[in-house]
Amino acid sequence: MAFITLNKDNFFYNLNQIALKIGSVDKIALVLKDNAYGHGLQETAGLAHEFGICHAVVRSRQEAEQIRSLFDTVLVLGDKAVWSDNCSFVLNSLEDITAAEKGSKVELKVDTGMHRNGIPMEELPKALELISERALDLVGLMTHFRSADELGSELFWQQKYFEQVKAMVYEAGFADIRIHSRNSAATLRMNQCREDLVRIGIAAYGYNELASSFDRVALKPVLSLYAQRVSTRQLKKGERIGYFGDFTAPKNMIVSTYDIGYGDGWRRGDSTDPYITAEGVPILGRVSMDFITLETGEDEVCIMANAQKAAQHFGTISYEMSTALSPLIDRIII
Ligand SMILES: *Cc1c(COP(=O)(O)O)cnc(C)c1O
DSSP states (O other), X not given: OOEEEEOHHHHHHHHHHHHHHHTOSTTXXXXXXXXXXXXXXXXXXXXXXXXXXXXXXXXXXXXXXXXXXXXSEEEESSSOOOOOSSEEEEEOSHHXXXXXXXXXXXXXXXXXSOOSSSEEGGGHHHHHHHHHHTTOEEEEEEOOOSOTTSXXXXXXXXXXXXXXXXXXXXXXXXXXXXXXXXXXXXXXXXXXXXXXXXXXXXXXXXXXXXXXTSOOOOOOOOEEXXXXXXXXXXXXXXXXXXXXXXXXXXXXXXXXXXXOOGGGTOOOOOTXXXXXXXXXXXXXXXXXSSOEEESOOOSEEEEESOHHHHHHHHTSOHHHHHHTSOTTSEEEEO
């Protein structure tokens, strides 16, 4: 069966680089949403705990339940706020505040310019009033940057708005709250961090998505994807492979099928512009639901060892390459 390896040394190396950058391990909140960007929620959470990470970020309560015993705090990005001793919930709108269970720990997300989620700055006074009225336990204040990974001033004006937001929240009498705004790109781009947390996703998994014009911290990919040989056959010159026979053998050749396909979250791609595996072997013909064909007889092949490189081929981003991988594939820590 196809399998995924997680390189523990590389993961710890990345976490260490981030800790060095911000001057502390304690400030790292590791983003484990969407099956830890495809790396495996349980496996990644276990490793993070071993490294000494105290804070996690997930998408749903269901994810939080699976890992919350390993962390001091777990921030849930997209689910209804309920009471919990160590989970807090992001409030993205006034409706979220109204829906939150009394006494639940909440963190207010303010929209400082990304215009995706979060309370608009004009609604902030109303939001703070509602939070008090509904006796919610406000433990955090956050925002999200829309283009921290691009050159330009956008990040800086969003930061300026966030300063205003902080002042308003303190003025309203909320004191003991943690402040956080930085994702991987903002963390890698800026020096020092006076805030209480950084929310690190992609960088921990080994990808620095900053443009090469930035002075970039080198990181190491954690995930590799392998497939195993299903069958091998001898093709004669002119014989064609797979659906629609997109690939025609230019010579007599020995080919094998391997057990990975679009059903596993691997990309189907375009057979006229074949993906070349981490070991330099092009995929022949169309990708099937469960199989690909390669000109090799190896029992095991490495399909992808660098999601950023693969993403370039498919015209997407490293995040999508790893996150798409089926949770049913075994994750093995090496
Ligand atoms: C996913 C997410 C992050 C992590 O972003 P990376 O670019 O992977 O570091 C941080 N904050 C929020 C609110 C997110 O949704």
